Amino acid sequence: MKPLILLLTCLLFLSCHKKSSPPLSGIINTVAGGGKLITNINGTRATSCALSGDGIATDNKGNFYFINERELFKVNPSGIIYSIAGRSDSEGYAGDRGPATNAIFKYASKIAVDGAGNIYIADGGNNRIRKIDNSGIIYTIAGVGAPGYTGDGGPATTACIDDPSGVAVDDYGNVFITEFRNNCVRKIDASGMISTLAGNGTGAFSGDGGPASNAQLWCPAGIAVDKNGNVYICDAGNSRFRKIDVGGTISSIVGGNVTYSYQDGLPATRVSINPSPYGGVCVDAEGNVYLVDAGTMHIRKVNHAGIITNFAGNGYKEMYGNRIMGGGFSGDGGPATNAELDYIYDVAVDATGNVYIADYGNNRVRKVNK
Numbered sequence: 001m002k003p004l005i006l007l008l009t010c011l012l013f014l015s016c017h018k019k020s021s022p023p024l025s026g027i028i029n030t031v032a033g034g035g036k037l038i039t040n041i042n043g044t045r046a047t048s049c050a051l052s053g054d055g056i057a058t059d060n061k062g063n064f065y066f067i068n069e070r071e072l073f074k075v076n077p078s079g080i081i082y083s084i085a086g087r088s089d090s091e092g093y094a095g096d097r098g099p100a101t102n103a104i105f106k107y108a109s110k111i112a113v114d115g116a117g118n119i120y121i122a123d124g125g126n127n128r129i130r131k132i133d134n135s136g137i138i139y140t141i142a143g144v145g146a147p148g149y150t151g152d153g154g155p156a157t158t159a160c161i162d163d164p165s166g167v168a169v170d171d172y173g174n175v176f177i178t179e180f181r182n183n184c185v186r187k188i189d190a191s192g193m194i195s196t197l198a199g200n201g202t203g204a205f206s207g208d209g210g211p212a213s214n215a216q217l218w219c220p221a222g223i224a225v226d227k228n229g230n231v232y233i234c235d236a237g238n239s240r241f242r243k244i245d246v247g248g249t250i251s252s253i254v255g256g257n258v259t260y261s262y263q264d265g266l267p268a269t270r271v272s273i274n275p276s277p278y279g280g281v282c283v284d285a286e287g288n289v290y291l292v293d294a295g296t297m298h299i300r301k302v303n304h305a306g307i308i309t310n311f312a313g314n315g316y317k318e319m320y321g322n323r324i325m326g327g328g329f330s331g332d333g334g335p336a337t338n339a340e341l342d343y344i345y346d347v348a349v350d351a352t353g354n355v356y357i358a359d360y361g362n363n364r365v366r367k368v369n370k
Contacts, residue, residue, distance in 0.1 A: 027336065032049070033049060114171075241268075355370075
């Protein structure tokens with residue numbers, strides 16, 4: 001009997017102390033949205049609410065954030081959601097130098113978070129970049145509210161910007177913004193001075209291999225910056241994603257070829273791509289670039305060698321004339337490449353390499369485990 005008792009004791013010990021398996025990589029799940037309309041969502045589970053995201057960002061504490069034109073939400077690592085800025089029932093401009101929960105936005109789109117937890121918002125309809133500091137106070141850091149293109153070399157708060165559609169921040173406190181209507185990228189340095197980083201104001205395509213300030217962009221949208229200071233732009237009107245290296249030289253890294261519309265395993269510059277005016281882009285700690293290909297309802301990934309592959313989404317499902325149209329919802333709990341997405345607006349990556357997708361058409365934020 002003693003050997004049998006010993007064996008059972010060992011099995012019981014092992015079952016009680018078995019380590020939980022890490023989540024499988026490449027698996028997609030909903031982490032916000034997909035629920036029902038709730039009047040006061042603060043303190044509820046993010047997946048119990050009906051929500052949709054435009055811009056999305058992460059911080060270094062495991063929180064993620066998303067905005068839907070008028071309201072900014074925070075979801076903590078436990079999956080609990082809070083409204084931290086703006087109001088879904090109000091549109092306009094108000095609240096500077098007060099609590100962000102009292103602020104009002106107009107067509108806010110992309111967001112970014114720095115290492116100290118400050119949040120930056122491209123408040124496009126108000127032609128401003130606004131910042132929420134880590135004490136919860138909001139104020140304008142760029143733009144006077146009137147559309148235009150002025151102010152280079154001076155304080156960003158006295159400059160005119162036009163329809164800022166993307167915002168990113170680096171480790172040194174420099175803020176980068178895309179101006180959709182000015183066809184340019186501007187930089188606000190840590191002292192608050194503004195300058196043009198890329199684009200000469202004319203909506204067209206030119207300049208690869210030369211100074212970014214001489215290049216032509218067309219309706220730039222999403223923007224990201226990597227740990228080395230390289231800047232990545234969704235050049236939506238030119239159906240490209242472009243990179244500005246730390247020396248100021250611009251190049252195309254995705255798109256620009258009409259021969260291959262959607263194909264994995266090719267150099268990214270040999271494929272065509274349709275990022276749409278909402279096209280988001282992000283880059284992980286290893287230098288992999290993730291981008292929104294709205295034209296095919298995919299998130300694509302470009303690795304260090306410049307090879308493009310599908311990362312999430314299985315594409316369109318409906319035919320409209322001779323064109324495939326429409327997305328859908330499916331796939332939670334399975335491989336992200338098999339999932340259906342619908343009208344993707346943005347993409348973000350956290351410090352551990354998990355990727356978050358603003359699946360706007362499905363009123364969800366979805367996460368792909370690394």
